[in-house]
Amino acid sequence: MxxxxxxxxxxxxxxxxxxxxxxxxxxxxxxxxxxxxxxxxxxxxxxxxxxxxxxxxxxxxxxxxxxxxxxxxxxxxxxxxxxxxxxxxxxxxxxxxxxxxxxxxxxKSQAEKRDARAREIGMRLEKHGFKDAYENTKAMAAPGASITRGNYSSYLFKVGAGPTEEYCFSHYLDKGKPAYVAPVWPDLETIVKTxxxxxxxxxxxxxxxxxxxxxxxxxxxxxxxxxxxxxxxxxxxxxxxxxxxxxxxxxxxxxxxxxxxxxxxxxxxxxxxxxxxxxxxxxxxxxxxxxxxxxx
Missing domain, CATH: 3.20.20.140 (Metal-dependent hydrolases)
Structure with a gap:
């Protein structure tokens, strides 16, 4: 081709x-x-x-x-x-x-930001009874994968926290929910220029x-x-x-x-x-x- x-x-x-x-x-x-x-x-x-x-x-x-x-x-x-x-x-x-x-x-910078956010999300989920949430979520992902809230919703669904991944996301990870952590990303111009x-x-x-x-x-x-x-x-x-x-x-x-x-x-x-x-x-x-x- x-x-x-x-x-x-x-x-x-x-x-x-x-x-x-x-x-x-x-x-x-x-x-x-x-x-x-x-x-x-x-x-x-x-x-x-x-x-x-x-x-x-x-x-x-x-x-x-x-x-x-x-x-x-x-x-x-x-x-x-x-x-x-x-x-x-x-x-x-x-x-x-x-x-x-x-x-x-x-x-590299985004990965560091994602990992810091993912660890904080894991800590918040631990407070709601999900032991080793970060470690278990990371284990489910591919080696070196960037861990997102989507990864966490898959983990929560797997451990029975809700009937669907979408439910788990909206009840635990969305803005205003128990495990939500505000992101710290670059501005729009920086991303477009990159x-x-x-x-x-x-x-x-x-x-x-x-x-x-x-x-x-x-x-x-x-x-x-x-x-x-x-x-x-x-x-x-x-x-x-x-x-x-x-x-x-x-x-x-x-x-x-x-x-x-x-x-x-x-x-x-x-x-x-x-x-x-x-x-x-x-x-x-x-x-x-x-x-x-x-x-x-």
Missing amino acids: DNDGNSGLDDVHLWPMRYDLHSHSKASDGHYTPEELVALAQKKGVEVLALTDHDTSAGVSQAVAAGRKLRMHVVSGIELSCLWHGNQIHIVGLSINCGSPELQALE VLAAGGIPVLAHPSRYQLNNNWVLRLVRDFKNCGGEAMEVSSAMQSFSERELLTKIANKHELLCSCGSDFHHEKTNLDLGIDLSIPEGGTPVWKSPKFRLEC
Whole structure:
């Protein structure tokens, strides 16, 4: 398979199931190894998959190796956390150079912040009867994985703290709940500039999920664009057609490319790899960017 950007794939956006540019593996808080994730994506009809683990690109090389073996297209990616007016915002970096010194330095810093936060969450869970919560959660994750609240919700579900992982997250780990620990992330501009320094495409992830009203969403998009942002997720799982159309109009207004991604961690109702991820007519797909690159 060649590595000439989107060569030969210019019409792929006509097929809603073929691209998924936001997914997670065991390198952060997904349920599958990078190799398993690529194989699962292929099984489900995805043709182009981006691995975008939380604040780490550690799983990308394994995903690319699996893609070459299975003749599956893989895009190198990452999902970076930042703070904007006190809100935790996620920026996906697509087609990144994982060896970028700027990116590697940020990943190291983010990992230290994540570990400190994870240890504090573990201590708070201990006070609520979950003995060795941090150690047990870390043991469930892949070696060297960045531990997130998603990892903790998996652990809590496993030990019977609630009927679903979502329940465990909302009752123990969400803002205002017993084990919530406020994050300490870099600002939006720092994250966007780091993705750009790594040769990647900065993508504003799932802009409708930040519990912001419309005016604040528009303000976020404007600030993101002013920082050097280049694309926005307009197509995601569990989304109405009208929301997708509105996000596409916002992207067009700010001259942002349109991305799509399931934010897949594991199978759940109405959320799967590649599920209903079409770009609305009128939006310019992110894979039209000259920077968009297939690793295999």
